[in-house]
Amino acid sequence: MNFLAHIYLSGDNDLIKIGNFMADGIRGKHFENYPLEVQKGIILHRAIDTFTDAHPVFRQSTKKLHSRYHHYSGVIVDVFYDHFLAKNWVKYSDEDLETYVTTFYRSLNDNIPILSERTISIMPYMIKQNWLLSYQTIAGIDKILTQMDSRTKNESKMRFASEELTQFYTEFEQEFTGFFEELRAHARQKLIEE
Numbered sequence: 001m002n003f004l005a006h007i008y009l010s011g012d013n014d015l016i017k018i019g020n021f022m023a024d025g026i027r028g029k030h031f032e033n034y035p036l037e038v039q040k041g042i043i044l045h046r047a048i049d050t051f052t053d054a055h056p057v058f059r060q061s062t063k064k065l066h067s068r069y070h071h072y073s074g075v076i077v078d079v080f081y082d083h084f085l086a087k088n089w090v091k092y093s094d095e096d097l098e099t100y101v102t103t104f105y106r107s108l109n110d111n112i113p114i115l116s117e118r119t120i121s122i123m124p125y126m127i128k129q130n131w132l133l134s135y136q137t138i139a140g141i142d143k144i145l146t147q148m149d150s151r152t153k154n155e156s157k158m159r160f161a162s163e164e165l166t167q168f169y170t171e172f173e174q175e176f177t178g179f180f181e182e183l184r185a186h187a188r189q190k191l192i193e194e
Contacts, residue, residue: 007132058175
């Protein structure tokens with residue numbers, strides 16, 4: 001799952017959302033340096049990633065990409081799945097997506113003292129280019145994948161992956177829909193356990 005899904009699966013607690021959002025840049029036990037609710041978000045992020053990577057439906061999605069993108073296939077499917085979450089947002093939330101992401105950006109700005117350096121460094125770009133809202137369109141996904149590809153010095157070829165998104169659009173969307181229901185239940189359970 002990519003940024004939008006991780007934030008959404010955190011429930012209503014802003015600090016859990018922040019922890020889940022910035023978890024990728026926090027290694028090992030370094031999460032213990034953060035406030036308790038942020039720690040919960042980081043732990044939830046790890047549980048979501050573990051569940052996702054092992055899930056047969058997610059693996060089915062990555063197989064469509066593996067011959068061209070190899071180990072980047074999972075990263076690409078994460079972004080594709082965020083597209084389907086954003087596109088179908090009204091199925092998952094009573095709050096419109098634009099309001100939701102604006103509120104999240106404000107929460108980041110309100111909590112700068114507890115953010116990781118990596119999060120602080122990407123925030124201006126994320127907010128200015130409105131990454132989370134841009135997931136709604138294929139053009140937005142194409143732009144995100146192109147930016148990600150440039151960070152790999154174009155080695156990943158992710159900039160071309162919107163071709164497969166278009167080619168297998170219905171299949172990817174069906175895979176996401178079934179998988180996401182299971183992931184939502186898993187995340188809810190993990191939040192209760194913490």
